[in-house]
Amino acid sequence: MSTMLEPISEIKSKIIQKPLGKIRWSWQSLPLGAILLLSSFLGIWNLSINGYSNNYYAAAVKSMIQSWSNFFFVSFDPGGFVTVDKPPVAFWVQAIFAKVLGFSGFSILLPEALAGVGSVFLLYIMVKRSFGTATGLVSALMLAITPIFVVMSRHNNPDSILVFTLMLAAWAMFRAADKGSFRCLLLAGALVGVAFNVKMLEAYVVLPAFYAMYFLLARTTWLKRIIHLAIVSVVIAVISLSWAVAVDLTPTNQRPYVDSSSVNSEIDLILNYNGLGRISGNEMGGSNSINPVNNNADGQAQGAPTFDSITLPPLPAGVDITPPTGFSPNGQAGGAPGGAGFGGQAGATRLITPQNGAEFNWFFPLAMLGIAYGGIYSFFGMGKGEERSRRLRSILLWGGWLLTFGVVFSFSKGVFHNYYLNIMAPAEAALAGIATVMLWKQYRKGGWMAYLLPLGIGATAFYQAYLLTDYTDWNWWLSPALVAVGVISLLGLVLGKVMKSERFGNIFQLIVMWVSMACLIVTPAVLSIRAVFTSITGSLPSATPSGVQVLPGLSTSSSSGAIPQAWLTFVGKNLSGQLILLAIVVGALLVVFGLRNLLRQQRWFNRPVISGVLLVMLLLGSTGWWINAAQAQTTTNTSAFSGQGMPFGGGAPGQGQANSVLVQYLVANQGDYKYLVAVADSNSASSYIIETGKPVMSLGGFSGSDNIVTSATQLEQMIANHTVRYFLLGGNGGRGGNTQVTQYVQQKCTVVSSSQYSGSGSNTSQSSGGGISFDGIKIMGGSEQLYVCGS
Template sequence: MTNVAEASTGIPVTEAAPGRQVAEPNIWSRSALGAVLLLSIVMDFFQLGQNGYGNLYYAAGVRSMTDSWHNFFFVSLDPGGFVTVDKPPVGFWLQTLSSKIFGFTPFSIFFPQALCGVLSVLLLYMLVRRHFGVVAGLVASLVLALTPISVVTNRNNTIDSVLALALLLAAWAVIQAAESGKLRWLLLSAGLVGLGFNVKMAEAYLIIPALGLVYLLCAPRKIWTRSWHLLLALLVLLVVSLSWAAIVDLTPVSQRPYVGSTKDNSELSLAFGYNGLNRLHITVGDNNHTSATGKQSTTVRREDVKVTRPAANNSSGSFLLLFHLFTVSLGSQIAWFLPCALLGMLALVWQRRPNFQKDRQQLGLVLWGIWFLTMAVFFSLDNSFHQYYLVVLAPGLSACVGIGLVTMWQDYRRAGWRGWLLPLTLALTAFAQVYIVTSYPLWSQWLIPLVGGVMLLVVILLLILRLLAWGLGRMNSVLVGSGLALVCLALLALLIAPTLWSGYVVMHNTESSFPTAGPNAHEKTAPALPKALVELVNVDHKLVAYLIAHQGNTQFLVATPSSGTADPLILSTNKPVMALGGFGGSDPIVTTADLKELIVQQKVRFFLLSASTRNVHAVVDGLSSAYRASVSAAGSKLGGSGQQEGVPTWVASNCKLVPTSKWRSTKGGGNTSTLHLYDCADMVNRATAK
């Protein structure tokens, strides 16, 4: 079998197993890997956390979790343990641990994700190098380190970067299992996927087809042994996945917070409903959250915007669905190397005859190819999702790019029609990048000539070299060296645009509950670099001072319709704030009867509500208008949805309106212009008098 790594680079390799090649340690490979890791560290850590807390909903939860083991275990949104964050715990446990070590700051809650991003780059290099050599590993790790959506998510407190690392660890374990046939490695892999489920729930299961097929096709065991091994692994997967959710559901409701974003106060319902089948628009229960437009097709969660496919109501719409990953909202985040990854996998398929149990490169083909294809198809067919979900696609895509380029280079050096695939792939990848950049006029005017011009020259010269080799009857050392230099130049040219999009995030250092990389499409002028925020959470300090001064012995500082108003108050005071309707304002946590009891028991005294409940979430000055609109619309359900119906009216009828002059600042510091503060202390006095 041709030694791919040695033939392409001249680096000596040793055969560790049939089809498996591991480069011997040398200065070149170590230096190159060090440079890639240094680049990843700069991309993920430079200026980390200097401009805000990112997703305030998650940040408020982590701050609350630092207060007690009870809040920590149940992932409570507020210090009082009233309602949970609507995600599983592992990612936030890491953020809480970091906050305990470094203190509660934006850097400390971003640190675990940035570290996971760098570790993912290193682990991907090691896994790809294991079967395909140093060059493939370096290219794969470099592409991952510069993938824009990976960089921006690594620099945020969303938890998808932690999930990506967990899935890569599961891939490492299944490689061990498939090469040795040992059950313990397969069970470890299943356990790691279960751990990933406790990071981001059902999203972790996207890797199951790749892991299952690797063991089923490649493990050196009889088919029936492989089959029952997989069934046992499935059992372990389910046990690990559901263990925490089952413990929460078995805990008496009086001893834990309400499970946010559910109608039945169940973590299992959250996992398979709101965070599971409902994401595929398969309704389980009544967990839908209406968007700012009021249309059910654009379900609102905590993020600013959700990617939606155009409706397939005409031929052009149906055609566009086939290229969903190249749309403006997604292409610049993930699709820069998509043609290269796809054609690279095809090249490896054509180069090998099926021999999965002996050819370890076919193990890599199954693992990375199925990882890439499964997730690419899922995100192409899914009606709506948030861009940072694509982080889990990035490792598989990057691996396919590194493997594919090395494979196509080998074919290019040989006789046969497959040798023409390398120039074709480079040309198609450049064309895809040009197509993506056309939506950015300010950047396309110089990026298109640069990338397109360099790639056109490279492709022409590669074709000429191959024709010369055809005439000579072989590819001599001069032609090989020239061709390799041209491929390196092509790779550098193709990395320009994704590097700029990732670098844009690093230099502008913008924070958002909805992280996306690069400039805005169609912007006409370059934005100025932002100034550092004077305050990371901008709230009305007069309001905070009034509430603290008059809180008395009540447990909660104030009650608000949803997390939109609770988050900044929690972050500013680290006091219990009651989000009556959970994240979106529509969770049936309390009734008017419950409220009366809470007030009489002196659990809560003040209510910060709005007469119309519109814009009730816009407390934090500086949040994007899209975020304010989305959460305000969701919060409007508080006044007319299920058990929450009539709560604002009941409070307004039974409690005293506090004059705005006593608590609202006239100098800004939080948008409270549409809110009213109600004091319910008289209800306690009346109950005591009776």
């Protein structure tokens, strides 16, 4: 019997004990897990508060899951009348999630959130390979708390999936250069092609960095580098254009109209509206034009503006609808528009101003030091070898990524939105993390370059204080605090180097460094945590703050004597305040006890213990912040967290709720007509598609300016063929492409009395539509009128 049991025990040992014995827990597992948990919380927790986020894209996803044709062509409406204004990959992913999990706001936002967590992990892997574990952890944490990165991970615009796809491509490209692997290079090229089908030419902005890294530093011969890059360029082009060519080769009567293109072509959309037009300023889709009339010197309107040959009523005194510089509705280039939801004037300083810098640029001075010091030290200060090559590849990759996007976004003359800056967040986080760890090591070594660390920390604190100057409800207390942190860090780190006692000096340096870095991550972390408890809706999301009070009952007008009392009340009556206080006490005790043992030269106070202390403080302290943010959300509306005068998320067209009684009326009277109703633009149609799942015709596409229906004869034929019967047009005459269409509806069709689809107790608000829009934003409009055509 024993001889029979022995083989069994051996088998058990091989199957169970040995595999389990291979599991290894290293010191970095704990902080990495905490960072990924934090990123998951920021991206996924309370996600349903955002509803459908951007109704325009949500309506497209609902349409796409109804048929394979809609899915392939990315049809905006269930009837396949017009596409969305972007390529398909991100919406394919959202549609798959919606099909599996059921269509809901959560299901279409979940893939974006997961892409955000994946990007944080990929950044850690890539930076760790070149600069070590500590650098990878710092970079991953900085990316996880970047405000616009968190906001876009909670939004259904395709940007989060774009970042994740390009991160995968960067990983493959880095591996290709690291090993001289042509297969990895082909994988990188294929992923760039996929990224192109997420957001078109924006994916190509990273190619100079990719190509430079491989050409200069790949582990293969110069000839092979040239041949490899030539082949991968073909792969990128083929994969990038495959879907667009397939769409354009499909007969136009068998597919939807390509939104925002002037000639019903995806290639045209790539080159103009979504491509080079964004740089030159000539990106407006369709062919409608606006000829505004400025007010005279006395503020009186000089005449009536015209819109696509329609004369509008004269403007009242003081009203000027001149398009902001850069809108270029007539194809004229200009500087980028300023104001709500836009990126300010084009120029070298565009991305460092508070309007844009507060979105992503919280570690800008450190990132610049990462490029300069990291590159110079790696090239001149290290001996030749693979470690040096890896570091140079990493600096070239992330530095090229940051600088090329920075140049393109800074000088683009077309429409530029703040949330575009999400694509720059990984590169900034990588470079800032590289600078932090490298400068700390140089600081401990000594020499004149040791003083680069206090200069970098101090400059970053001062810059963060500057970023808050546009946000008055924050900067009254936080900006002075950051200035104080900058001064203390600068002086403290300098003082730490001149102390005579080496033991006490090392301890003092460590404390100053930890406290300084903790203070630098507070502001972006709080902005990111607040996003979890704030509804993010609309097509122009933003992460910039305004109007947020950290202490209940305390305002910017409160006297300085009220601050201590507010803190005492906060701690005494709020669980979040008690948890924060507990975190401070526990952390202080652990640090004091650890320093005591360190002074006794005991070895237990090592990196795992430091990580444990930081994790305890993070969990307790951040839990307090989360609860406080949730409590504040119950007493503040969504506009309490706004940027540049717009609701958090940037406001948006197309977020109005459909008139429920009107929907019932249209459904009851649709009959055998294919479309429930025709409206001026896609933003007006979104809520009706989401609510009913029925085809709703967008006559003018996203911006309302597409010439999809080009003549009254074509419209008359659609009515006769029972394609569409009802038209919901704006009070200013509507848009919907050709003016002959609008005139035909107004002259030949019958106005439906609003009494038939409105009533007390019902929701009579209507989605935005009609009027004059730039890039989908209505700047002048009126009430909508329902018409019925045909018998």
